[in-house]
Amino acid sequence: MSNKATILIIDDEVQMRKLLQITLESNDYTIAEAATAKDGMIMAANHPPDLILLDLGLPDEDGHSVLKKLREWFTNPIIILSVQSSEEDIIKALDNGANDYLVKPFRTGELLARIRSVIRGIFTDENNPVIINGDLQIDLGNRVVKKNEEIIKLTSTEYTLLALFAKNEGKVLTHQYLLREVWGPGYINQSQYLRVFIAQLRKKIETDANRPTFIVTESGVGYRFAAKE
């Protein structure tokens, strides 16, 4: 894959930066580091990285406002790192344009998977209508979904939902976002629809619907269409 991507780490904790630096460098990424929001924003402007890892708890400025300022011009992915597992906080960050989030402490494997996934997003060919994920194949042009080469029958809503997931592979989609996109703005509080259709969809595309590997629950936040390596 296209490693050598540059990643800017904005985190005030030395230990955390050290850990991230070693982890990422040993996976062939180029690293830039900043300990404050101010330094981080200057560095991002001078040498725009391919990805920013942004800690929400910075000493000089609230992470949410840093995120908002960055998003005024920075279009590459931003992954939020946070010690707070508060769902509101995460949803707010995702609404403010974060591509993904990780709650500290996180596993290294998880971090790398998320990074690969958001970076792949930059290079995705918009014109490629067929998305392949593991044994699942989604042909957006012909609206055909296959698992193990066998066509799966989906209702129109199920298909819309799956296609939305597939186009955002690896990204957390919040409950509200999914409800608005699939059912419309009037349904953003009707989360029971989402529960029902996610359950139906899992029965059709997952090998074991009770232990889903494609549509993964992000507790209290939303769902993620996990990319299979």
Place this chain on the structure above:
Amino acid sequence: MATLFINKLSKAKQFLFALLLLLIVATICYAISEFVGYRVVGFILLITVSLLAMVLDILPIICTAAVSALVWNFFFIPPKFTFHIGSTEDVILFLMYFVVAIVSAVLTFKIRQIEKLAQQQQQKEDTVKLYNTLLNSLSHELRTPIAAIIGAADNLQSSNSKLTPQNRNELVNEIAKASFRLNQQVENLLNMSRLESGFIQPKNDWCDISEVVYDAVQRLEENDIEQKISISINPAIPLFKLDKGMLEQIIYNILNNAAQYTSANSLINISAACHADVLEIIIEDNGNGFPPEEINNVFNKFYRLKNTTTGRTGLGLSIVKGFTEAMGGSVRLQNSSTSGAIFTINIVAETSYLKNLKNE
């Protein structure tokens, strides 16, 4: 209770209350003074003052004592309706009444104060005791993994050539295990402080119960447990409007408790069912169950079963209780007739059968 109620009244209201009572007693005494004589009336008034001293503040009670003396003098001691006292004997009686009333009032008040202090002292001691238990179990629970991490890291740092690659690997594993343990304890403490703050508000949303149960089980299985978990949930169970995070934590903590206190290869069964609008979750294991005399204590904060070697903070099950009650539910523990423990959780919640409709 009455004492507390009166204690909470303002000074002005205490005065009013005392005077009113005095007035009532004096009126009754006046009605019967023909039969009992004014000296007995003196004693009745004295008792009234003493009783009031048990509940009133110091200033109201001294005033009441003084007023009662004057009332006795004015309405009862001959000649009536004057403050003048006829016989020398009555003058002495009146003065003695005055002194006794005030002394008894002050003394009773003092006794109350001392009792209050003793009570506060007792409460303080209880808190200290609880705090010590907490510190003991915490320092053990936090220090053990920290010690493991520091020790293993030291070993790795010393780059001792005698360290075989296998040992090296084991040390790294120890660090990983210890960190997980530490993380779990911190999570427990954070949950507990959320509960203790009293501001915990369930964020209710539609929950797919199977999903919640499987998520909790999966989280536990990531810890490489040695027990087998089976799940039985009717696929037709409706959606429940509950706090998913809390429910998952409740199930996880009970399962985790079972995993820690039962032997390898034990069976843990978890089932969920809907009765009207009540969600019932039953978690059963085939371990040794709980000692009957300790069953009532297991949900208490920092309570650990006697004779258990596994060091735990004793927070897991109290969080179960706290979260369940925060959602308006209840949790019950009993031993099964054969062996093993049965946890039963009941939560009343809104349900939706939308799930079972055909979708198009």
